[in-house]
Amino acid sequence: MYGFEALTFNIHGGYLEAIVRGHRAGLLTTADYNNLCQCENLDDIKMHLSATKYGSYLQNEPSPLHTTTIVEKCTLKLVDDYKHMLCQATEPMSSFLEYIRYGHMIDNVVLIVTGTLHERDVQELIEKCHPLGMFDSIATLAVAQNMRELYRLVLVDTPLAPYFSECLTSEDLDDMNIEIMRNTLYKAYLEDFYKFCQKLGGATSEIMSDLLAFEADRRAVNITINSIGTELTREDRKKLYSNFGLLYPYGHEELAICEDIDQVRGVMEKYPPYQAIFSKMSYGESQMLDKAFYEEEVRRLCLAFEQQFHYAVFFAYMRLREQEIRNLMWISECVAQNQKSRIHDSVVYMF
């Protein structure tokens, strides 16, 4: 099929691709961000956003606005757009779109389980969940006491079930276990998604491989940095790395034995695409790493729009929207707390 997907793509995918490209034009531009950065209070932000796609979602909010309301409404818009696309999609695109939300599902599961562990109210926790990762029986997660129960009671019905095969232990849940579970699930999810994209073939697999490999590598670096100084053994650490990506397998060997951030840096600088990211930071610093990774991710996501007739644009668009909402949240927080000098620290510009 390779090389000829353009012939038949539009039969099922043409309408949605048009939609997503239309949505893309609605992403906030640098000019918008510049204007938003000049806002004096949250009402100004609302006023500026009223001229964008978020306008109708914010217009009925009473005046003392909160950052959470803005973020909530923007996320609602994202979810509505996503659902609209999902409704229109046919196989295999609908599966592809479903895959996009599994990551959020994993996060939500972890959030609820951790919250219950710390005896928080379930309703409160559910409000904090990302709406994209909601599934029917999510509230029941609180019933489970250990991984096995978690799987047997709730998750067996969700699409996450196959990813659980690696972390079925009868151990009681604690913070460490949950974190390991999250990463194991994520690893299984990324690998599954990767395989699925390979199966789709064509430009989709080409672009998605690149994007997912970046995601996997980023997770590997984050796992390494976060596990430095914990009781996680090298073997366990290595188990959490996804089995693909630029770092696989030799980079993983080296990352697994890293003991401090400078060693991680040493490993990563051997890989040209990541060299640029790490060269921006001074030694011993890891604060700016997140932003550097986000910027690189946005750059790659934007490139996905350069090709036509593939599904990666949907992934890229959803990711960009999430980044946009993160930006809005950061800007609103800075404006609300009068920290306007720090406003540019975390905003990632796109297009």
Add this chain to the structure above:
Amino acid sequence: MEDFIDKLPQMDLMRSEKMTLVQLIIPVESSHRCITYLGELGLLQFRDLNADKSPFQRTFANQVKRCGEMSRKLRFFKDQIDKAGLRCSPRHELEPDFELGHLERQLADHEHEVLEMNSNSEKLRQTYNELLEFKIVLQNASGFLVSSNAHAIGDETELHESTYSNNGFIESSSLLEQEMRPEPLNQSGLRFISGIINKDKLLRFERMLFRATRGNMLFNQTPSDEEIMDPLTSEMVEKIVFVVFFSGEQARTKILKICEAFGANCYPVPEDTTKQRQLTREVLSRLSDLEATLDAGTRHRNNALSSVGYSLTKWITMVRREKAVYDTLNMLNFDVTKKCLVGEGWCPTFAKTQIHEVLQRATFDSNSQVGVIFHVMQAVESPPTYFRTNKLTNAFQEIIDAYGVARYQEANPAVYSVVTYPFLFAVMFGDWGHGLCLLLGALYLLARERKLSTQKLGSFMEMLFGGRYVIFLMALFSIYCGLIYNEFFSVPFHIFGSSAYKCRDTTCSDAYTVGLIKYRDPYPFGVDPSWRGSRTELPYLNSLKMKMSILLGISQMNLGLILSFFNARFFGSSLDIKYQFIPQMIFLNSLFGYLSLLIIIKWCTGSQADLYHVMIYMFLSPTEELGENELFWGQRPLQIVLLLMAFIAVPWMLFPKPFALRKIHMERFQGRTYGVLVTSEVDLDVEEPDSARAHGHQEEDFNFSEIFVHQLIHSIEFVLGSVSNTASYLRLWALSLAHSELSTVFYEKVLLLAWGYENILIRLIGVAVFAFATAFILLMMETLSAFLHALRLHWVEFMGKFFHGDGYKFKPFSFALISDDDE
């Protein structure tokens, strides 16, 4: 000639209104009133002088925000009123126009009141729902308990009631306290939890319970008879009462957690029947109390809402106007002293006095000492296009604007379209029966115009209503053309006397073999009815319609060219007349104008000449003898002359204009090839700071090759176009043929065929099929296709000859134009 053209009467719609760029300097204190009055007048289009500022950096951003907040509140009221199902017509009382601050306070009060009442009634509603659910559970669950009681006793275990009250159930807890007696927990005992859950969650709930207890439970369910209102969406939901039997403390906590997770409300039911009855009684009495309270609350709320509702529409328009005023004020600039606002805008020249009066009135009304300064400015950019249309011309103007808004003061094709458009339509749709149907439809729309214009119509109906006058004229013209074609649902009538033909003898036996003879003058109007059904009907009508199409086409294209002459004259460009209009006229008329002449001569003389042959051999061998195809004396030399003229016209329209333009350009900048542009720009900047800042000067960069290529394309387009456009007008013939053939088919093959049977059923079916085919295929589809073809003939063949269509529309700031759809 020149004098004659100058003396032609002015046509109103021919040229767009003369516009003037004006500057207003308004003192701050009277600015709001000025803008309001101008909005009521609606004849001034403001230019945005703050285009580089984001919305919240503008002067009146705060007021705009306040208006936004108020309209949010008004939307909230509207929503609440709709939810409460109140229909309050606006009461037209003469309330004084109170100011914005007052309204704002009033709205805030009302909102506070409504919100408080809402939250109160919501609490009440919740309690009510819980009690209602409790009642349902009591009624339904007892059935299980009785039946399972016997079963349980057999198992030598005793039922223990569960003592659980969910946390939202505070008010009724006192009622339940008596049931909360401590009971020895029997670990091995069978216990139960009863409750109620949404119907759509039931299956998953049951599955989850089964999994959590590893199947060690008994699940009973029964649908509740009443539906319960969901307080969030205020929709009625169906709920299911369930009773779960289980054993063990761990299972209990698990089940309770699952109930909580699924939003299932659990209510304890005593297994003792007397206690049950007592409890039911109490719940029922409390329910009736609550119901009364709820009703009173709702009544109170509805009263409050309807008092808001009376003036809601008025407030909405008021806030919308205020917002528009502040949006406009945001387009103005502060002058240096910060005491005046400076605005710029376009207005039609005729409206200057009106605007002046309005401004004076505003100054007077706001007791301002300083008047508004209103003066005319020099414009750099081209003014907007503004046509004063009426109900009839508006639809035609829309048709033209759909192609492109006319350049400022350019000849407006809408003037001619009012007649040519329906006429060309009718040529394709010529049938006076169908025309009458259309006319009836159009008359219906016109008669109900007053009523329909006030109400909201569907998109299709709106389109029909918008084009009602177009349809009306189209119907009139198709009746006219139908009379000429002599077709009434494809049947000819002897309206204008009897036929000019008759049979050779009384038996009429050879009418279809030898033909008829003509015994009197031609039929006075339109086509002779005797052509109908004859063998020569099609060749005759085709030849007639084809020739007619060409005549119509050539005249319309000539009209287009003449309009280009008037445009050139109006804008004073003699180059266009000399090097474009004249050669184009010569080219078109020496070839196709000549063809038209031949057609007319052939019609008048009844000659047998073959016009195809004449036209083709005029090119192939112009010197050859015409023979029997000669229509008039001197035809051959004339053809040679015309051919030569056409050949000369092509380079004429191609070469001279670009060279002449270059010459003019060279002369203008002769001797000062450098420094000119820079200084001129600086000068202009000093003279006109406001307009120059907003719109940078585009210097005229003269690029000869570009202009030449452009001229080349234009000439080629015209030369090829005059052939293809003439051919394009043949669609008039083609569509009219298709229409008449289709209606003949329906008439003969459906109606007459069905009428041939004696069976009443077949006749009815035949009539029904004929009616449907006429209504949907002939009246709807054919109307649409004829409409589209007429549209194309206007846009491409006619307007392509002269119309630039690169202007922009005049959009005055007017309250009347603030529509509802900006909500």
